Amino acid sequence: MSDTDPQGLSPEDYAILCGFLRERTGLSFTEAKRYFVDRRVAARMQAVGATDLRAYMNLLRFQASGEELQRLVNLMTVNETYFFREKYQFDCLVNSVLDELVRGRPKGSRLRIWSAGCATGEEPYSIAIMLLESWSRVDDYEIELLASDIDSAVLERAREGIYDERALQGLPAHLRAKYFQPLRGAAAEWGPRWQIVEDLRDSVDFSLVNLADPQQVRGFRGIDVIFCRNLLIYFDDLGRRETASMFHDALAPGGFVCLGHSESMSRMSSLFVPRRFPDAILYQKPVDGGAA
Known part of the structure; x- marks a missing residue:
């Protein structure tokens, strides 16, 4: 990549970089994401003074x-979410x-309960509010x-729990x-x-x-429910299968993935049983721990 190359990374360099990111993070970037990736890599190369991709990859x-x-991963991730998103789940x-x-x-x-790919925290805090408001037990x-993300910047924002009007648009006034x-x-x-109240910030x-x-x-074992919503769309087929297997290991027998x-677990793995509830379809690890 250079200032005189308006196309950014060469096809070979793009393949090398995307292969590296997929191996390290599970994130899969196709040719359609080329412009998105080029701009972010160029910004980081300039910031660290790398003259070519080889130096940056090293x-x-x-x-x-x-x-x-x-830092690069933080630039590459998409964190689009808001409170009570897909509330039926x-x-x-x-x-x-x-x-x-x-x-x-x-x-x-x-x-x-584990929110995997929690971004800026709206999902786990929504779960906390639903538990307090709607589960009598x-x-x-x-x-x-538990809440996790690969992006360190959004996790800091999640811990602060400060949100704008857009994030709160689906939240009832009371x-x-x-x-x-x-x-x-x-x-x-x-x-x-x-800002979300301190007691809720401390609960996640x-x-x-x-x-x-x-x-x-x-360290994620004996989990009863995993929420992993709209994250695996950024993985390739192999990455989805590997993540499904990891979730199977993390869940307690009888636990659920949302x-x-x-997204459909049946397209990724045969390890789970689809369960149709009145509000939504979830995927359950069989009680005996085996494949469905």
Whole structure:
């Protein structure tokens, strides 16, 4: 790549870079994403003073801290979300799934819910609000809300819990008043902002996790419900199969995966049983732990 090359990366260089990103992150970039990738790589190469892709790839591969790879990943990810997005799936959680999961469990036992690809936090905070507002047994169990993303920048925003009007557009007014505080002064200079209350911020455990790295997902075990919505569309077929297998390992027997409305587990893996509830279709790990 050079200033005199208006096309950006050569086809060979583009293939090398995309292969590297797919191996390290699971993210798959096709030719249709060429302009998107070119611009972001060019910006990072200029920032670090890399004169060609080879020098930049050496930095990505061998930098001990991994800081540059993280910066590039942060530029490459898309974080489009808002509160109560596809709310029918949250309805399914509180109306059907949780009662099934706790059947036969003693009070005080643990429930683990994981928002994988949580972006700026709207999804796990929506889950927390739904549990408090709509599940009558919420106080009977120890509920652990886990949230992860590969983008370190959006995780910082998620921990702060500060949102604009667009993020809150699907939230009923009474819930906004109950769980959010309006920000004043400098915090709102770019338009109205609200911060989610401290108790809810403290209820979610956010962590930096690359789903394509077995070491980073090893700590996620005994999960009861995984929300992974509209993330696997950025993976190729192999990446989706690998992630489905990882989710199968992470789930407790009988646990559920919730995907985005355009995604189907049956196209990725035979390890799960589709379950049709009144509100939504989810995918269940068989109780015996085996394939469907």
